[in-house]
Amino acid sequence: MKKVFTRPVSLKNAVFHYCPGCGHSIIHRITCEVIDELGIQDRTIGVPPPGCSVFAYYYFDVDMVESAHGRGAAVATGIKRAYPESIVFTYQGDGDLAAIGTTETLHAANRGENITAIFINNAVYGMTGGQMAPTTMLGMKTTTSPFGRDGKLEGHPIKMSEILAQVEGSCYVERVAVNSPANIRKAKKAIKKAFQNQIDGRGYSLVEILSPCPTNWKMSSVRAWEWVDEVMSREFPLGVIKDTTGKRSAD
Amino acid sequence: MPKMLMTGNAAVGEAAIRAGCQSYYGYPITPQNELTEYMAANLGRRPGCAFVQAESEIAAINMVYGASVAGVRTMTSSSSPGISLKQEGISYLAACQLPAVIVNMSRGGPGLGSISAAQSDYFQSTRGGGHGDYRTIVLGPGSVQELADLTHHAFELTDKYLIPVIILGDGMLGQMMEPVEFSHEAPEVPPVRQDALRGAKGRPSRFVRTFTSNPPDLEEVNWSLFRRYQLLQKNEVMWENYMTEDARLIVTAFGIAARIAKGAIKQARANGLKIGMFRPITLWPFPGEQLKALSKKTKFFLDFEMNMGQMIEDVKLSLEGAGDVSFHGRPGGVIPTPSEVLRVITRIYYQKGLS
Numbered sequence: 083m084k085k086v087f088t089r090p091v092s093l094k095n096a097v098f099h100y101c102p103g104c105g106h107s108i109i110h111r112i113t114c115e116v117i118d119e120l121g122i123q124d125r126t127i128g129v130p131p132p133g134c135s136v137f138a139y140y141y142f143d144v145d146m147v148e149s150a151h152g153r154g155a156a157v158a159t160g161i162k163r164a165y166p167e168s169i170v171f172t173y174q175g176d177g178d179l180a181a182i183g184t185t186e187t188l189h190a191a192n193r194g195e196n197i198t199a200i201f202i203n204n205a206v207y208g209m210t211g212g213q214m215a216p217t218t219m220l221g222m223k224t225t226t227s228p229f230g231r232d233g234k235l236e237g238h239p240i241k242m243s244e245i246l247a248q249v250e251g252s253c254y255v256e257r258v259a260v261n262s263p264a265n266i267r268k269a270k271k272a273i274k275k276a277f278q279n280q281i282d283g284r285g286y287s288l289v290e291i292l293s294p295c296p297t298n299w300k301m302s303s304v305r306a307w308e309w310v311d312e313v314m315s316r317e318f319p320l321g322v323i324k325d326t327t328g329k330r331s332a333d
Numbered sequence: 334m335p336k337m338l339m340t341g342n343a344a345v346g347e348a349a350i351r352a353g354c355q356s357y358y359g360y361p362i363t364p365q366n367e368l369t370e371y372m373a374a375n376l377g378r379r380p381g382c383a384f385v386q387a388e389s390e391i392a393a394i395n396m397v398y399g400a401s402v403a404g405v406r407t408m409t410s411s412s413s414p415g416i417s418l419k420q421e422g423i424s425y426l427a428a429c430q431l432p433a434v435i436v437n438m439s440r441g442g443p444g445l446g447s448i449s450a451a452q453s454d455y456f457q458s459t460r461g462g463g464h465g466d467y468r469t470i471v472l473g474p475g476s477v478q479e480l481a482d483l484t485h486h487a488f489e490l491t492d493k494y495l496i497p498v499i500i501l502g503d504g505m506l507g508q509m510m511e512p513v514e515f516s517h518e519a520p521e522v523p524p525v526r527q528d529a530l531r532g533a534k535g536r537p538s539r540f541v542r543t544f545t546s547n548p549p550d551l552e553e554v555n556w557s558l559f560r561r562y563q564l565l566q567k568n569e570v571m572w573e574n575y576m577t578e579d580a581r582l583i584v585t586a587f588g589i590a591a592r593i594a595k596g597a598i599k600q601a602r603a604n605g606l607k608i609g610m611f612r613p614i615t616l617w618p619f620p621g622e623q624l625k626a627l628s629k630k631t632k633f634f635l636d637f638e639m640n641m642g643q644m645i646e647d648v649k650l651s652l653e654g655a656g657d658v659s660f661h662g663r664p665g666g667v668i669p670t671p672s673e674v675l676r677v678i679t680r681i682y683y684q685k686g687l688s
C-alpha cells in the first residue's frame with residue numbers, strides 16, 4: 083500500500099501541549115517536514131524561546147537549546163560561529179523577537195548571520211496569558227490593553243519584517259500565514275527557502291508567520307482562521323518582502 | 334619562553350588563546366577595551382575561531398552561551414556596568430551547567446560610576462550575581478602574571494566543573510604593564526566538549542534547557558550544583574599567606590588591594606611591626622578554613638578593600654567570632670597608596686596594644 087501521509091521523522095511522537103487551533107503545532111510540523119526534505123536533521127540545532135513554544139524540544143527531534151527571552155539571535159550567532167557546519171534556526175514569538183529581542187534580532191540580521199529565523203506573530207503574548215504584544219492590532223483588547231490598543235498611548239503594530247528587510251545582511255524575508263491549506267503550503271515553501279539559504283551560505287533569512295491564537299483572541303478556531311485574513315493580514319500584508327537570492331522558492 | 338611586557342588586559346587575551354579559547358564576544362567599555370581589541374587582532378582571524386563585537390553585553394553573553402552549547406572554549410569580558418547586563422546570561426549558563434569564562438575589569442560604582450579601579454563588585458561576583466540559587470567560581474588575581482595564570486586555570490576549572498568562572502580583576506590590573514611569562518602553547522586542535530550540541534549525528538537528539546514545569550526536577554539541578562560547590566570548597570580553594578608566621582595583626586585583602594597592602598606591610602616590617610597578610614585567590618569558594626586556621630595564632634585582623642566592606646562579611650563568617658576585625662576601605666575608584674594603608678596598620682597596631 084502506498085503511504086501518502088506520515089509523521090515527519092524530525093517530529094517526535096509526542097502529544098502537543100498547544101491549544102486546539104493554535105498555529106504553533108502546524109508550524110512545528112511543516113518545519114520538521116522541511117528539515118526532513120533537506121536531509122539536515124543530524125546537523126540542525128534549534129533555539130526555542132520562552133513563550134508558548136518553550137517546550138519545542140519535546141517535539142522537534144533535533145538538538146535544541148533554550149534561549150533566554152529575546153536572545154535567540156545572539157545564541158544562534160554563538161552556535162553558528164562556533165560550529166559553522168551546523169544549521170541553526172531560532173523559533174521566536176512576537177514578544178520575543180519584536181519587543182525584548184529587537185536589538186539581538188536586528189543586529190544578527192545586519193551582520194548577515196547565516197541563520198534562519200522562524201517568527202511566530204500571533205499578536206499577543208500567548209504564554210503569559212494574552213497581554214499586549216508589539217504586534218497587537220490597533221483597537222484590539224488584551225489583558226494589558228483592556229480598552230483596546232490606542233496608537234497614541236501604546237504605539238502601533240510593529241512591522242519587524244519590513245524593518246529587517248532594510249538591513250544589508252538579510253537575504254530573504256517573507257510573511258506567510260497558517261490559516262488555510264493553501265497558506266500552509268506557502269508557509270512551508272518559505273520555510274524551506276529560508277533553510278536552503280542557510281545551506282547555501284547566503285546570510286540571515288526570516289519567515290514571519292501569522293499564527294492563530296484562538297485562546298487569547300477569545301475566538302473559535304474557525305473564527306481565528308478567518309480573523310487572520312480579515313484583520314491581521316491587512317495590517318501585516320502577506321508576501322515576499324525581500325529576496326536577494328535571485329532564486330524562486332524551493333520546489 | 335621569554336618574558337613579555339604586556340598590559341593585564343592583553344595578558345588575559347593571550348592566555349585565553351593559549352588555553353584554547355576559540356570564541357570571544359565583547360562590547361567596548363573602559364577599562365577593559367585592550368582585551369576586546371587584543372582578541373579582535375589575535376583571535377578573530379585564526380582558523381576555526383570567532384570574534385564578534387556584539388551590540389550589547391547582553392548579546393555578548395548570549396553568544397558565549399551559544400558557543401558553549403556548541404562545545405568550544407569561550408570567553409567574554411567587560412567592566413562593572415556591562416557585567417550587570419550579563420547577569421541574566423550568567424544565570425542561564427549556571428543553570429545549564431555550561432562552561433564559560435567571564436572577565437570583569439571592575440570599576441567604581443554604583444551606576445555609571447567611575448572608570449578607575451575598584452573592588453565594588455565583590456558581592457555581585459561571589460553571590461551568584463543574577464537570579465536563582467547558584468554560584469560562580471570567582472578568581473581574584475593580584476598581578477599581570479597572575480591574571481595570565483588564572484586565565485588558563487579558569488578554562489580548566491570551568492570545563493572540569495561545568496560552572497562559569499568569573500575573573501574579578503580591576504581597572505588598574507587590566508591597564509598596567511608588567512613582564513609576563515606564558516607557560517602554555519595554544520593547542521593545535523582546540524578541545525571540543527563531549528556533550529556539545531552539534532546535531533544528532535549517530536546519536537539521539539539532545540536538548541539543553543532550564544525551564545521545567547516540575548519543581549522537583551529543578552530541585553535536583555540545584556542539589557547537583559550544590560554538590561559540585563561542596564567539591565570546589567574542598568578541592569579548589571587558593572590563597573596566599575604572606576608573613577603570617579609571627580604576625581600579630583593580619584591584613585586580609587584581595588587583588589590589587591592586596592598588592593597595595595603588601596607595600597605597606599613591607600614598610601611596617603621595616604619599622605618593626607609584626608604584620609602579615611592573608612590573600613584569598615579564589616574569592617568563591619572562599620578559603621574560610623585557611624583563614625580560620627590563622628586565628629589560632631593571632632586574634633587581630635584588618636580587612637582592607639577598595640569598597641565600603643564586602644569581603645569583610647566572608648572574613649567574619651570564616652573567623653566565626655574568633656577574631657577582632659577592623660576595616661579600612663576606599664570606594665568610588667579612589668586608589669589608596671601604601672603609605673595610607675601603612676598609617677592605618679600602624680594606628681590599629683598600637684590601638685590594639687600589639688607592640
Ligand SMILES: Cc1ncc(C[n+]2csc(CCOP(=O)(O)OP(=O)(O)O)c2C)c(N)n1
Nearest residue numbers: 132133134151175176177178206207208209
Ligand atoms: C526576561 C523575561 N521577561 C519576561 C518573561 C516572561 N515571558 C515568558 S514568554 C513571554 C512572552 C511570550 O510571548 P511571545 O514571544 O509572543 O510568544 P507566544 O507565547 O505568543 O508564542 C514573556 C513575557 C521571561 N520569561 N523572561
Ligand code: SF4
Nearest residue numbers: 100101104134208295
Ligand atoms: S495560548 Fe495561543 S499561542 Fe499559546 S498555545 Fe494557546 S493558542 Fe497557541
Ligand SMILES: [Mg+2]
Nearest residue numbers: 175176206208
Ligand atoms: Mg506571541
